[in-house]
Amino acid sequence: MKHSIRRHLLTYLALALTVSSVLIGTLTYKVVSDEIEEWFDENMRQVAQALSAKWDQNAISQTLVDDHRTITQEEVFLIQIWGKGQLPIYTSHPSLSVSRHLASGFGQTNLQGSTWRYYSQTTDGVTVQVSHPLSEREVAKWEVASRFLIPLLLQFPLLGLFIWITVRKGLKPLDVVSADIEKRGSDAMHPLPFEDIPSEIRPLVNALNDLLQRLDEALQAQRRFTADAAHELRTPLTAVQLQLDVLKRCRSEEETADAMDKLSRGVKRSVELVRQLLTLARQDPGSNKQVDIQVDLVSLVEDQLNQCRERATQKGIVMSFMHAKSHVSIMGNPKPLGIMLENLLDNCLRYTPEQGRVEVNLSEQKGTVVIQIRDNGPGIPENEMAHVFERFYRVNGTDEPGNGLGLAIVKQVAEQHGATIILSDGLDGRGLAVTVTFEAVN
Amino acid sequence: MRILLVEDDRMIGESLQKGLAHNGYAIDWVRDAESAELGLSAHSYDLMLLDIGLPGKNGIVLLKELRQKKFTLPVLMLTARDSVTDKVVGLDAGADDYLVKPFDLGELEARIRALIRRHNGRSEPLMVAGNISLNPSTREISVGDCKALLSTREYVLMEALMARPGAVLSTSQLEDRLYGWRDEVESNTIAVHVYQLRKKLGKRCIMNVRGTGYKIGEA
Incomplete structure (x- = not known):
């Protein structure tokens, strides 16, 4: 199942509500039940004591019955009074009979398949015993408890509805944002509204x-x-x-x-x-991110020089490569770096006239690696230097076939490697010098 | 027919010059606006093919300036931009027609013919002078009942003479129509073509105005 904040909130709030309601209900019932038990027991004791006292005053049994009725109201107590004999001298309900218990106090016994509770008090050989079925107590307990439990049950759906609405309202901004995104065309790139957005999202x-x-x-x-x-x-x-x-x-x-x-x-x-x-x-940023590796520029330059050696020889161009150390490394991607060098050297060979010179210099200076390619060709007019890196830009009056993309590619590769490119005058006070500065490997 | 071609791309320029020359057009090809202005001040052209994307001053600017200077020659704009606004800008700058690159040489030629025709105040494709009629697209000529197919050079000559019936064109004016800057002109070439035409169409189709030049005849 998908993870959903709404479902999560609703589930746990409903669970919490249920658990707390059950807990409150149970506790309420327990308190009510204890109170009722106490109340019944107290009543039984009081009836027994009152009868005991009245018996001492030799009151007649008829009055007793009346008395007992006024005390218990509609509750039914079975009252039995024993004298010296085996049979009770008085019983409020002749059809019922709970056996006589001589010891004073509360006790429980079985009668007609149900449990009865009694209170028995024996004074001067006269035993007054008040008893009633426990089921009566249960009825009373439920009657009282229901007055508390029904509102509790009623608040359940109300509170649930309230929670549901609150959660819905609370998550509304998310719905608004997702609806906004959902109904967008694939080219609608305007920002999402920021007003009325809660701090959480x-x-x-x-x-x-x-x-x-x-x-x-x-x-x-x-x-x-x-x-x-x-x-x-x-x-x-x-x-x-x-x-x-x-x-x-x-x-x-x-x-x-x-x-x-x-x-x-x-x-x-x-x-x-x-x-x-x-x-x-x-080379476009984002098209493919490759992990940078350590690239040795000496061998990379040598590879590229070898590749265009024949073209240079045909034009009588002398190419030279100077490097202080046998290995000069930078972090980068060898393929695009090769393409960059290829384009730079291609430009040199294209524009440098026959019998010209191309010099490549590789050096390390203060945490940077500098590669400089110079020729003694026609160079680039100063007012056009700013534009030559633009895609499809071609220097005015150029007769060489080309598409104006070579230097754009060079710039892109340099940017990809965090390198800077500077154009300046080349060899013999003319021509072009391209200086690419990379960060050295730490 | 002499055309000024303004196009910076070498391959396109070369091909246009070669392709149009096959059809008897004399093409002067320049590669930027400044050279175009120079050419226009030195020669009279029947039409200009103008590329919009020129280095330095672009074609639109050049065209506006030319129109301001009252150059009325028909201009066919060649453009790599095919949006409506680009076309509108070009036409509003004073172009008479446009072609979006890449285009077919045949279509370019048809548009050139149409432009020239309209420029000379004709709407029907046939050029007519007296009982001579010339079809520029097929180079077919008819004089009365006699029909003939003209060679490239003959056609250019006939077309020049028929464009303004009654006007007398000098030999050098006709040579101008026939040859671009780089073509070599043979000394008696106009006379040779006139001879050939008279042979095909009858002696009276082209009249020789002594000491001045030629004009179209009544046949």
């Missing part, structure tokens, strides 16, 4: 609002990204479509070969854009 509503806000931000970022991506895909696809149209209209073989070549470059560019978009989407 305030933290919950607070936390929910906080979550809603973060969800909203993530959703909007995702939407922006999707819109941007869809928009940016149009450009390479337009090129492909036009290249295909041109190809269809080619008349000579030479033209066809040229158009084919252009088309294949267009397709390659579209594929590259999709690949980069996927990389960005995979």
Whole structure:
């Protein structure tokens, strides 16, 4: 069964109510019962004593009967008086007979299948014995006790109803909040109302609002990204479509070969854009949280340099890698870090002219690990440096095919690793230097 | 027909230039707004294909400025944004038509023809001058009962002459329509095309105005 505060409250309150009612009922009955017992016993004793005294004054039996009736009112006492003989000299109910007990005091005996209580007093050989069936007492007890117990039973449903209403009312704010959430569309991210919220669920509503806000931000970022991506895909696809149209209209073989070549470059560019978009989407915060491990940047850089060695050689670009120690580690995720380095080196090779230089420097400084990649290419104009990390931004006048996503990916990976990126002038007073600063492993 | 293409993306620009050149359009391709302004001040164009997302000054701003400067040439806007507001903004800035990327080259050509037609005050697809009628979409020409199919260059020449019947166009004006900036112009090429046309359509279809140029004939 599901855990429910309402059911929990109702169950335990009902249980408490029942237990306390039973307890009060039992106690009340016990007190009433004791009182009644005492009262009956006292009456019996008083009747016996009075009769005893009257007998001494030689009163006639008729008066006795009357007397006994006035004392007990409607209650029935069996009164027996014995003298010296075996048979009673007086009995109030001749049909009933309780045996004579000589010892003074209370006692119990069986008569006609039920228990009788008697009080017997013997004075100067005359025994006055007053007795009655215990069942009479029970009737009296119930009569008195019911006057207390019936209101007690009556308060039971009233109190139950009151508890039910109170619990319902108390939990109403929760119902309001859950109803609010329930009827929302999947994109309704406005905060839950905070007025009239009891202090107990305030933290919950607070936390929910906080979550809603973060969800909203993530959703909007995702939407922006999707819109941007869809928009940016149009450009390479337009090129492909036009290249295909041109190809269809080619008349000579030479033209066809040229158009084919252009088309294949267009397709390659579209594929590259999709690949980069996927990389960005995979790196998006929250898309997959991987546990950071210790990553050796020396071997990571060497891997990436090896991968683009051939491209560099083709362009006559000299690449160098300087590092003070044989291992420089940071905490991070090796795959995205590799992608980051790949993108940075790719940029260098793209934009650095033939016979250029690319230098990678890895150093440790005061609890930080600094990786710097410099080239002697055209660099980035200062007024555009602030924008180059934006998705799809392309430096004005760039002729290199690209999608403007490389540095956006680099920035995303850096942010993921709590690293900072600084752009500055590169080698020979020109070119570009990208400096990424990580926190060192403690 | 001379068209100014303003498009920053190299692949798209190259393909448009090549594709449209197949159909006899002379395309001058520039990659930003400043170069477009320069081109417009140096030549007269029949139409401008304008990409909205240009680096620096964007297409909308350029278009507004051109319209303010009373440039009346038809402008076909090429845009990657397909929301209604984007289209409205473009049309309100002074564009005559728009195409959302990616688009088909055939559709672009049809829209170019329609724009030129409307710009020349015609609503029917056929160009008519006297008993000569020219169909721009099929490049079919008929002079009286004689029907012929024109080559790309012949069509451009005929189309230029028929656009304003009675007007005399000089050889260099005709060359302007026929060739973009990067095309090499052969010295006697207009004369050659006129010769070919006269052979197909009869001597009187194009009249030579001595020392000035050519005009469409009464046939």
